[in-house]
Amino acid sequence: xxxxxxxxxxxxxxxxxxxGRVEAVKEVSxxxxxxxxxxxxxxxxxxxxxxxxxxxxxLEDNGQIxxxxxxxxxxxxxxxxxxxxKKVRWSKISMVFQSxxxxxxxxxxxxxxxxxxxxxxxxxLKEKEAIARAKELLELVNITPDRxxxxxxxxxxGMKQRIMIAMAMILQxxxxxxxxxxxxxxxxxxxxxIEKIGDLQEKFGFSIIFITHDLSLLVEISDRLAIMxxxxxxxxxxxEEIYKNPAHPYTxxxxxxxxxxxxxxxxVGGIPGKPPDFFKLPTGCKFEPRCPYAFARCKKENxxxxxxxxxxxxxxxxxxxxxx
Amino acid sequence: MIQDTFKLFVGNKKALVGLTIFLIFLIIAIFAPIxxxxxxxxxxxxxxxxxxxxxxxxxxxLGTSHAGYDIFSRLIHGTRLTxxxxxxxxxxxxxxxxxxxxxxxxxxxxxxxxxxxxNNIFLVIPSLPLIIVIASYITMRGIMPIILVLxxxxxxxxxxxxRSQVMSMREREFVQVAEVLGESTLVIxxxxxxxxxxxxxxxxxxxxxxxxxxxxxxxxxxxxxxxxAVTWGTMLYWAQNxxxxxxxxxxxxxxxxxxIGMLGASFAxxxxxxxxxxxxxxxxx
Numbered sequence: 001x002x003x004x005x006x007x008x009x010x011x012x013x014x015x016x017x018x019x020g021r022v023e024a025v026k027e028v029s030x031x032x033x034x035x036x037x038x039x040x041x042x043x044x045x046x047x048x049x050x051x052x053x054x055x056x057x058x059l060e061d062n063g064q065i066x067x068x069x070x071x072x073x074x075x076x077x078x079x080x081x082x083x084x085x086k087k088v089r090w091s092k093i094s095m096v097f098q099s100x101x102x103x104x105x106x107x108x109x110x111x112x113x114x115x116x117x118x119x120x121x122x123x124x125l126k127e128k129e130a131i132a133r134a135k136e137l138l139e140l141v142n143i144t145p146d147r148x149x150x151x152x153x154x155x156x157x158g159m160k161q162r163i164m165i166a167m168a169m170i171l172q173x174x175x176x177x178x179x180x181x182x183x184x185x186x187x188x189x190x191x192x193x194i195e196k197i198g199d200l201q202e203k204f205g206f207s208i209i210f211i212t213h214d215l216s217l218l219v220e221i222s223d224r225l226a227i228m229x230x231x232x233x234x235x236x237x238x239x240e241e242i243y244k245n246p247a248h249p250y251t252x253x254x255x256x257x258x259x260x261x262x263x264x265x266x267x268v269g270g271i272p273g274k275p276p277d278f279f280k281l282p283t284g285c286k287f288e289p290r291c292p293y294a295f296a297r298c299k300k301e302n303x304x305x306x307x308x309x310x311x312x313x314x315x316x317x318x319x320x321x322x323x324x
Numbered sequence: 325m326i327q328d329t330f331k332l333f334v335g336n337k338k339a340l341v342g343l344t345i346f347l348i349f350l351i352i353a354i355f356a357p358i359x360x361x362x363x364x365x366x367x368x369x370x371x372x373x374x375x376x377x378x379x380x381x382x383x384x385x386l387g388t389s390h391a392g393y394d395i396f397s398r399l400i401h402g403t404r405l406t407x408x409x410x411x412x413x414x415x416x417x418x419x420x421x422x423x424x425x426x427x428x429x430x431x432x433x434x435x436x437x438x439x440x441x442x443n444n445i446f447l448v449i450p451s452l453p454l455i456i457v458i459a460s461y462i463t464m465r466g467i468m469p470i471i472l473v474l475x476x477x478x479x480x481x482x483x484x485x486x487r488s489q490v491m492s493m494r495e496r497e498f499v500q501v502a503e504v505l506g507e508s509t510l511v512i513x514x515x516x517x518x519x520x521x522x523x524x525x526x527x528x529x530x531x532x533x534x535x536x537x538x539x540x541x542x543x544x545x546x547x548x549x550x551x552x553a554v555t556w557g558t559m560l561y562w563a564q565n566x567x568x569x570x571x572x573x574x575x576x577x578x579x580x581x582x583x584i585g586m587l588g589a590s591f592a593x594x595x596x597x598x599x600x601x602x603x604x605x606x607x608x609x
Contacts, residue, residue: 056504086506087506089505090504091506097501099497102496103497106498106520107522108516108519116502116515117505120505120508151605
């Protein structure tokens with residue numbers, strides 16, 4: 001793996017609600033390499049978006065980082081002041097939001113929105129240069145530069161999402177966090193956008209944390225995959241290897257939930273049961289109630305998140321690496 | 325932007341009619357001394373004394389009053405002052421409403437508590453009695469007092485409406501994206517939010533201007549304005565005071581009333597084009 005650019009260590013974050021504290025992200029640790037494409041997958045409510053928002057410290061008012069650190073560029077973002085965080089946000093770590101349809105202001109032109117993003121961080125920028133940069137970015141995402149003068153409603157959903165990607169790249173950040181950027185789009189457009197993201201990453205070398213519930217999207221494009229369940233990482237490793245041979249039963253279940261693109265058509269399975277209730281998590285393995293392989297030990301002990309073979313893959317299962 | 329707005333008004337038939345009426349009023353107000361055939365207190369010319377309560381026609385397009393003043397001239401001159409009070413008051417009210425509404429709605433928290441508190445007080449105070457009380461305490465010289473009184477009581481509803489709209493805007497994703505982007509509070513308020521509520525601001529302006537015109541007329545009609553000034557309101561006051569209705573002198577009280585109505589109508593018609601200004605989606609291409 002290339003040089004580490006972002007290191008998340010033992011991060012616990014979540015929300016304070018009436019019934020108590022919800023730890024939507026629990027003791028999550030991982031490293032992100034420079035130029036790496038890390039996919040994070042899991043069901044709705046598994047904490048993946050909370051993780052993304054924690055990194056940028058954009059949690060809602062009742063959300064907070066409880067413990068752990070987020071190390072970027074020699075700083076711990078978890079304890080960084082709002083003011084200092086403002087400098088990191090967007091210029092170093094930017095984000096592509098889930099619903100591009102609403103992320104653009106409907107009453108001002110694309111040009112003004114892209115320019116505002118630049119002016120917010122580079123106040124002295126000349127308009128001419130800013131427009132040139134905006135046009136360059138539009139071309140990068142395959143949108144003709146004269147669209148700059150359009151309003152959002154004149155663009156298709158895919159175009160809007162590509163503009164959001166352009167906007168995320170506008171200050172040449174090191175890391176772009178993508179929170180389900182293709183969820184609202186149809187599969188053909190999804191494919192387009194994913195490919196575009198791959199091209200751009202290759203060209204500019206930024207790192208990507210790509211969050212989705214759609215594992216089929218991730219396996220092809222990610223370098224590494226992280227699978228989340230109940231706020232915890234349950235598996236982390238090389239995407240291809242995880243695809244071929246998932247070590248955690250939850251990953252296996254996710255894999256079985258979509259038909260393979262190539263090869264024999266198997267019956268599409270699923271994962272029985274419901275996503276866990278954060279207030280009533282099992283004491284042992286969190287996935288135990290839904291796990292087809294659970295045995296007595298799973299009820300009592302919580303498996304550690306550890307490497308089980310020489311490849312450096314991590315999994316949170318007693319049976320990882322063993323024949324099931 | 326201004327050019328676009330103008331095009332929208334011209335493109336929309338209803339708005340065009342409204343705009344035309346308004347522009348006519350504006351021209352009347354600006355060129356009043358040129359248009360009006362006589363001075364406001366002129367009751368004679370080289371041919372001698374003007375007749376009293378003369379019916380429209382001949383030398384006096386809209387007849388004369390009990391003192392022989394030419395009604396048409398008074399109506400023209402009155403337009404100037406009425407419109408001036410209306411527009412200045414409307415502008416001040418809208419400005420205050422906008423400032424309070426934007427800050428209160430966007431900042432939330434303590435700033436909102438404080439501004440809402442003041443806003444609520446002005447909302448529940450019955451404004452006409454308040455206007456009457458204030459107006460009877462301050463000596464009416466010139467139009468400044470009446471502008472102040474009407475502005476003071478005229479901003480609250482607009483502020484409340486703008487505040488609630490801004491509160492909903494604040495939660496919209498593009499505003500949150502702007503926050504993440506690191507844009508400053510002022511940029512977010514004026515660049516991201518304000519363009520979205522521009523139609524609301526225009527409506528607030530029309531409403532408060534109209535409210536000011538009617539408020540002024542009301543005050544003057546009950547004798548609390550500056551009675552020396554000639555406005556549509558004082559014309560109605562003198563007409564009423566001199567039993568115009570009893571004499572059947574319709575030319576005396578009808579024109580000022582009609583002008584007030586027409587000004588209101590022109591604002592209402594212009595409103596039809598307002599939505600399109602702030603929403604590029606429904607603009608015709």
